[in-house]
Amino acid sequence: MSLSVPGEAARPREARRRRGGREGSALTPYLYLLPFLALFLVFVVYPVGYGLFVSMHRWDLLAETRPFVGLEYYRNLFDPETPQSQFFWNSMKNTGFFTLVSVPLLIGTSLGLALLLHRPIFGRAFFRSVFFLPGILTVSVMGILWRWMFDNQIGLVNAVRTDLLGMQPLPFLSTEGLAWVPIIVGTVWWTIGFNMTLYLAGLGNISQSYYEAAEIDGATPWAKFRFITWPLLAPVTLFVFVTTVLASFQLFGQTLVITAGGPNRSTQSTIQYITEEAFSNNQFSSASAMAFLFGLVMLIFTYLQFRIMARDARGEN
Structure with missing residues (x-):
């Protein structure tokens, strides 16, 4: 006859309950993530996958069949003889110029x-x-x-030039090169406050004891900025630089409203041309290929930015 210790039979059940409780608690974080995962799949993964599918087919909304063409539309973007290649790389050049000019202004001024x-x-x-x-x-x-400020005839800038300075009005909106002036100046005026706020927050986190010690050592204002303020603002500068570059690459509304991409497509941004190719020319496959190539360029550029700026922030060579 076997002897049993009181409560021994209850121990396996108690252990199972504890394991069940631990398993339930392990699944709890994933349950909280489910709403985000569902939205991510519906609004990010599915559109990206569907866009890739469209870029590899000859997509016509009115056609019954949409044949598979593989990388044909991607190859067209690297064929100098196609208008898609000419206009796409011209818009990339315009976007790159805007980014190259606006980003230093936005960071330095803010x-x-x-x-x-x-x-x-x-x-x-x-x-x-x-x-x-x-x-x-x-x-x-x-x-x-x-657009009103820099209008060729009734703009405030030209009114000041003619009425106060006695100079001839400049056709800003219809001259290549000058058309970038209202776009860049307007963008800096429009977005500088956000970067300024980030820098103000970063300055507020710098201890005043550093500056007091520097003053005791006789440091000049420039020396305090160079050796205290600027190094300690490196993380903020990294964030500001990356977000400003990405926002500049996404140039669209300013050129569309101020110059409509003119004159002669000299201010047409990449996203503006992709939109035109899709919804004005009804070339959805070509526009999808352009969007993926443009996104790849942005990913590579962002990766390089993070590597370079993070290395500088750590003080590595």
């Missing part, structure tokens, strides 16, 4: 404003609000405003 408005000056909160408020405007409102 940092300068942050340094000025970080000081305890009279009306500091008011001036911060003034520089931040344009960012709440929609791109259409901003574009209409700056």
Whole structure:
């Protein structure tokens, strides 16, 4: 006859309950992630996969069949004889020029404003609000405003030139090269407040003890900025630089409203041309191929940015 210890039979059941409780708690985080996963699959994974499928077929909304063509539309983008290649790479050049000019302006000007408005000056909160408020405007409102400012005939800029300075009006909106002036100036005015706010937050996290020690050592204002402020703002600068470059690559609304991509497609951005190819020319397959190639360029550029800026932030060679 076997002897059993009281409570021994209950131990396996208790152990199973504990294991079940641990298993349930392990699944709990994934249950919280399910809503995001569902939205991610529906609004990101599915559109990307469907766009790739469209780019590899001759897609016509009115046709009964959509034959598979493989990489034909991608090859067209590298064939100089095709209009898609000419217009696409021209728009890439325009977007690159805008990014190359606007990003240093947006970073340098926002940092300068942050340094000025970080000081305890009279009306500091008011001036911060003034520089931040344009960012709440929609791109259409901003574009209409700056299109009027630089209008060839009735614009405020030309009115000042003729009435106050006695100079001839300049055809900003119809001259290649000059057409970039309202686009770049308007973009800097529109978005500088966001970067300024980020730099203000970064400046607020720098301990004043560093500056006090530097003053004791007789450091000049430039030395304090070079050896204290700028190195400690490296993480903020990395974030500002990456987000500003990505936003500049996505140039669309400013050129569409201010210049409509003209004159002679000299200000047409890449996204603007992709939109035209898809919805004006009804070439959805070609537009999808352009979008994927443009996205690949942005991914590569962003990766290189992170590598270079993160290395500089760590002080590596």
